[in-house]
Amino acid sequence: MNELQLELKNQLEKYRLQKIEPHMEHDDETENFRMDIFNELGALGFTGMTLPEEFGGMGLSYEDFSIALCEIAKSSVSYAVTISVSSMVQAILNEFGNADQKKKYLPALTSGAEIGAFCLSESGAGSDAAALISTAKKSNQNGIDGYVLNGSKIWITSGGIAKTYIVMARTGASGGSGVSAFIxxxxxxxxxxxxxxxKMGWRISPTRELIFHNCFIPAENLLASEGEGFKIAMAALEKGRFTIGAIAVGCAERALDESVRYALTRQQFKQAIFDFQGLQFMMADMATEIECSRLLVLQSARDYDNQTPNAKLACMAKLKATDTAMKVTTDAVQILGGVGYTREYPVERFMRDAKVLQIVEGTNQIQRVVIARNLKKEYTTH
Ligand SMILES: Cc1cc2nc3c(=O)[nH]c(=O)nc-3n(C[C@H](O)[C@H](O)[C@H](O)COP(=O)(O)OP(=O)(O)OC[C@H]3O[C@@H](n4cnc5c(N)ncnc54)[C@H](O)[C@@H]3O)c2cc1C
Incomplete structure (x- = not known):
């Protein structure tokens, strides 16, 4: 880490230990999201890290952002995910929005005053997102050109607490080319x-269904042009991959930290359980897998920073880091034994939070599909 990254990490570590950590057990139990925490993270600059300063962002790199998400996830995967999805909405607006849209919606998002949500999935369109059937039909109401939205979206992270929703709906024929994106x-x-x-995990982050019934959206809220929505969604998801990977690394790191601390103090058979080789090998593997994941995530982030995006590597980063988080958190519960399975220690929460990282933003099967597709292309085009 460079000096700035170390400073960001230390600042976040201090904040999370003082302000986030004390609420985690209660808020996970009661499914309580605290807007004041999100606002404070915004005031510190962490809700708009990669956006240009012109729109209230910090103008930092994706590598810096990955380090920050990893740090927040060590206390709360839920707040890290809320920031990651809201930042994805900002990236969409910044890349595909026009000057008016950026000016109108970005400052509240970058400052952390408001949250953004990304709305693609439907009950019949999960992995096969292009199968979505929500419609946006052209209409003129009270002399204003626009679209009438009908349909529903499911699984929307921050549904109900977000103010700005990027909604993908069908304006044309079946398939991805008939999809448009609306604010x-x-x-x-x-x-x-x-x-x-x-939900099993991510209990502090609300996940909700959205319903659109003859919902009129002015034409000025269309992003880019008609038929661009699926391309916009896929570009955002591709960038989302290493951010989910970064969150997974933080989640796994916390589980390893809890495991080592516990193993050093817990005595059985008149010795610290850390000294049993069976557990040492588990912890050595956990640490190694975490470092492999971190390196993949950071390399993938750097590729985007250097304008040399690598879709295959981004998929590998998401796949490796989230599978590692699942394995490491499960092993952490094992190392803590009976207490690991109770709410007395946080490792069971991190195990529950890790599971869904393998499902969101393209399941890990879909990551493998994309990696294999790229491999085939590499071997058949040369
Ligand atoms: C907590 C949570 C938050 C979410 N947040 C959002 C959000 O903010 N916005 C949003 O739009 N969506 C969101 N989602 C939806 C998420 O992206 C989908 O759940 C995910 O894409 C998988 O879709 P599905 O659940 O319909 O599963 P399905 O697509 O039905 O998949 C079921 C199983 O089949 C496998 N499968 C499917 N196709 C293939 C294939 N071609 N090859 C091999 N295996 C395959 C999958 O890997 C999976 O194991 C969220 C989901 C959850 C659980």
Whole structure:
């Protein structure tokens, strides 16, 4: 880490230990999201790290952002994910929005005053996202050109607490080319919230259904042009991969930290359990896998910083880091024995939070599909 990265990391570590950590057990139990924590992270600059200063961002690199997400995840995967998804919305607006859209929506997001949500999945369109059926039909209401949205979205991270939603809906024929992206604000008539999911992990981050019933969206809220929505969504998800990987590294690091500390103090058979070789090998493997994951994540982030994006490596980073988080958190529960399985120690929370990292933003099977597709291309085009 360079000097700036070390400073960011130390600042975040101090904040999370003082302000986030004390609430985690209670808030996980009660599914309580604290907007004041998000606002404070914003005031410190962590909700708009990669956006240009012109729009209230810090103008930092994706590598810096990855380091920050990793640090936040050591206390709370939920807050790290909220920041990661909201930043994805900012990146979409910055890359595909026009000057008015950027000016209108970005400052509240970068400052952490508001949260953004990314809305692609539907009940019939998960891994096969291009199968979405929500519609946006051209309409003119009270002399204003726009679109009428109908349909629903499920699994939306920050649904209900976000103010700005990027919604993918069908304006044309089947498949990805018929999808457009719209900016929809909380409170728009015809837009309501459905079921809030009761989840195994990420319990502090609300996941909710969105319902659109004859919801009129002015044409000025269309992003880029008609038919660009799927391309916009895929570009955002590709960049999202190493951010999910960074969160996974933080989650795994915390689990290893808890394991080593516990193993050094817990005595059985008149010695610290750390000294049993069976556990030493587990911890050595955990540490090694975490470092492999971190290196992949940081390399992938640097590729985007250097304008040389590598989709295959981004998939590898997400796949490796999230599979590692699942394995390491599960092993951490094992190392702590009975207490690891209780809420007395946080490792069971990190194990529950790790699981969904293998599912979101393209399941790990889909990451393998993309890696294999790239391999085939490499071997058949040369
Ligand atoms: C907590 C949470 C938060 C989420 N947040 C958001 C959000 O903010 N915005 C949003 O748009 N979506 C969000 N999602 C949705 C998420 O992206 C989807 O759950 C994910 O893409 C998988 O879709 P699915 O659940 O429909 O599973 P399915 O696509 O039905 O997959 C089921 C199983 O089949 C496998 N499978 C599917 N296709 C293939 C294939 N071609 N080859 C091999 N295996 C395959 C999958 O890997 C999986 O194991 C969230 C989900 C969760 C659980």
């Amino acid at each position: 929809v604000r909380d409170g728009t008539p015809g837009f309501s919230y459905g079921k809030k999911e009761k």
